[in-house]
Amino acid sequence: MTKVLVIEDDSILGEMLTLYLTEEQFDVERVESAREGFQALVKFSPEVIILDLMLPDADGPILCTRFREKTPVPIIVTSMKNAVADRIQAITLGADDYLTKPYSVQELKVRIQALLRRVNAAQPVPAGAAAARDRILLNGERRTIMLEGHNIETTFSEYEMMKLFMQYPGRVFSREELLNSVRGIDSYVNERAIDVHITNLRRKLERNPKEPQHIKTVWGIGYKFIK
Structure with missing residues (x-):
């Protein structure tokens, strides 16, 4: 069962993501702040991270860099910003994918699976x-x-x-x-x-x-x- 860490402070969206991904056979841990996210990296050891870029204790694309420094696992950023420049900045700073809110939970699932294919389908070195x-x-x-x-x-x-x-x-x-x-x-x-x-x-x-x-x-x- 793939372990997904959801870092999202919106309680309604966070609960919806948790319920949907759990029903889709993912092991989900949800937290509401960057501080809790860093703690979950150690305790939960996720295989994919869903990272909201506007959290109560930190916000902005620099969050991508902070999480990328801590872990090599795929990071999918979610944000209200939809400009191409915002997408490029997030990817440059460490994100592997970018979803603009509001987004489809079905699309999120597909993107998680696409990233995991890149990890699992590659031939071992x-x-x-x-x-x-x-x-x-x-x-x-x-x-x-x-x-x-x-x-x-x-x-x-x-x-x-x-x-x-x-x-x-x-x-x-x-x-x-x-x-x-x-x-x-x-x-x-x-x-x-x-x-x-x-x-x-x-x-x-x-x-x-x-x-x-x-x-x-x-x-x-x-x-x-x-x-």
């Missing part, structure tokens, strides 16, 4: 790591990237994107293919979000992000990974 020469490794057990022997923390989407790149080195992926592979075709698609992930990965992995040697742009198409 042999012996906890898959090599890209000697410089870059994937640590499958800790879900981190190792750069020259040092662990580099990444978001859920960044890790999944690098795993895809390293499984198919040299293959050119369009932005839409990358986003579908990382977050599922059911999720909100925005090409700008992929560009942001690529920029972040280059900053973390390339010796000179402005002249990348590994994550290459294929103009007019998308990106490819070179070992």
